[in-house]
Amino acid sequence: MALKALDIFKLTPKKNCKDCGFPTCMAFCMKVASGAVEVSKCPHMSDESLAKLSEATAPLMRGIKIGAENSEYELGAETVLFRHEKTLINRNRYAVAFCECMTNEEIDAKLANIKAVNYVRIGEEMKAEMALIEYFENKEGFLNVVNRVKDSNLDLAYILVCEDAAIAKEAVEILKDKKPVVYGATKENYKEMIEVVKADKLALGVKASSLEELYATVELIQAAGYRELILDVTGENIKDTFTNAVQVRRIALKEQDRTFGYPSIVFANKLSQDNANMEVALSSVFTVKYGSIIVIDDIDYAKALPLFALRQNIYTDPQKPMRVEPKIYPINNPDENSPVIVTVDFALTYFIVSGDVERSKVPVWLAIPDAGGYSVLTAWSAGKFGGSSIANFIKESNVGEMTKNRDLIIPGKVAVLKGDIEDCLPGWNVVIGTEESMEIPKFLREYKAKQDEALANA
Amino acid sequence: MAFKMSVQKYSGKISEVEIGTGEKAIKIGGENTLPFYNFDGVAGNTQKVGIEISDVYPEGWTDSFKEMYKEVADCPVKWAKYVEANTKADFICLKLESADPNGLNKTPEECAQVAKEVAQAVSLPLVIAGCGNHDKDGKLFEKVAQTIDGYNSLFLSATEDNYKAVGAAATMAYSHKVSAESSVDINLAKQLNVLLTQLGVKSENVVMNVGSSAVGYGYEYVASTMDRIRLAAFGQNDKTLQMPIITPVSFESWNVKESIASEEDEPAWGCIEKRGIAMEISTAVSSLVGGSNAVILRHPESIETVKELVSALA
């Protein structure tokens, strides 16, 4: 909520003493309201006024830090409801659920899955970032899981699900350096739960049986002075959960009510009732709409590939196109016999294609002209990836001096460019590549085999 | 402060479009809220899920489909009957792949005959998809629309290049519905709708295909295009964007590496069929939450899950 100069003025001592460097208090307040000066430049403000002002100028949705070291993540701090309005900021995180009832073998199996699903997509590490550990009644079992997950030494952030403050405290003790989220503040136990998290400023998960109750509980917790919160929006069923997730975010950002200005947690695992397909569906829904932590039952590649890809898309900044620098990229140590292969400067395309070329182990010169940062067909349709622009780039880049090979491999989707390029680039032979990048390794290996054979015969 | 639900009333409303005839006809659209935002107003007809079949043997599809359809895939009529009897799909999308000039290059007459036999064999509504060559599709749809007149089918799609032929044949000469296809851009979507209405096509006969991609493959543009189109339709009451959206998810999701890389090539990734289903589900539900009123899918298991989700969210 933008604060008006007059509102700020009411909080100043109205001395017009000029200590702030402005002629009057009002002049000072106008600058503060416009964001040009910090209110602390007036040395005469009362602490009470400062507190009020910092609250009024605080962001609508808090950013909450969870976890430690390599596994420290920020959640929330969003400013818009739709990514095209500006950008979404802190991507959601996926948590794999463990429970006190698990045997050591079961725990180890899930840990092995978390360890196995870890890969790089467009330059970013993809993995389940969190472990959620749930207590019901078996303290020993619960603490055993906590210890065992911790001892795995996987880089994880933790969520401890435990409404018993004394037991939660013991678990927090074990994970002290990991800054776990402590989940389970209700309208009944919130005072004791605050005691568990206060000293280390740990994030506290808040749960309630309805949105009304959640709202009232957050008010109680805030009144008790705690603001490191994560709100559980999971309802009785899928419909309620969707409604809650949208409402919490919208009440914070549109209605500008900071009571709901916190990240959320969604238990997709519980709502999907052991149906792995439904878990993928729900996790996707809440990746698009307002989940900050999404809890899943387990992780495997079938789940991870779509979810992490979707998340990566939704959280890219629409104001910054993802481009790579147009130039010649040597891959797999090319030499004077290696062919030239061409693609576009759209980061997504570059990472996919260069990854597949690397996998082929065939040395090539990867030529990337300025294609406006677009995908192959987009760039071609927009007139930024045509015969003459590709040919000019090949000439200007002097790649012809790095290799004697005169084969130029182009994406299969723009096979129509063959004639144009050859017209503009005498002496070169355009080879039409595959439509999909995943077929590149096979294609290049076959290309290389043929080339080697020809060289041997020559 | 007391808790209060946040309610957003909009003046704009999406038109309602019926496809098919008889008991199994479906209606899409009719809402004046973002998808599943029942707290804001009228959520309209539930989102519908269709199944993709082809008039040629699906050589390029992954093996699990060839196994699943081994008795029927060489005959579109048998195939259509099979999916009607054995899947939960609300409609069938028959892709007339054989028309492709770079493939079998069948004539519009030959394709129309197939479409007619399929239409006669099933009672589910039909969506007729072309081969993707805009020129050929224009000629193809003119003929097919005539041959299956009366079945109230949806033609996928009219594009900037062929909207005159497709729009006029499907909705003016014969009584079908047409889908207006644009490339992930609110202004292009708007422009094509305007062109179609100027031609004389009634807006209640139009649905939009505003572009699609698999998650991870430029999907962010699809998501934001849908958000913007829906917010303009509701908030600014922009009549030129108040058509239901149909998204052929399977045309994209089954082409990406995650869905087709073999288990030998990607041993860590596990079962190829599961991967394809998960990519399809994720792309489909993202589109539905974004604003699609109907999606076209390929795998019966995806269809089941997506339908279950839709009925839970409705």
Ligand code: B12
């Ligand atoms: C996102 C998107 C956009 C985004 C741009 C995103 C970007 N930075 O490129 C926006 C919204 C801006 C856009 C705009 C346009 N778009 Co666009 N867009 C798409 C969309 C949905 C996804 C593209 C994508 O990201 N693909 C993923 C990347 C990785 O694919 P790729 O670059 O092709 O790479 C693959 C292969 O080509 C191969 N490969 C790549 N390089 C190489 C090299 C070799 C040697 C080999 C062997 C293989 C290989 O590997 C990759 C993976 O397999 C597609 C539809 C779709 N689902 O594909 C339409 C699409 C590409 N767009 C299209 C069009 C027409 C346009 C516009 C011209 C529309 C207009 N009239 O304004 C504009 C052009 C931009 C402008 N205004 O100047 C059309 C192209 C039609 C055609 N067949 O030619 C498409 C196909 C949509 C459609 N069906 O109509 N678009």
Ligand code: SF4
């Ligand atoms: S320092 Fe404070 S009290 Fe003095 S003029 Fe500035 S705002 Fe007013």
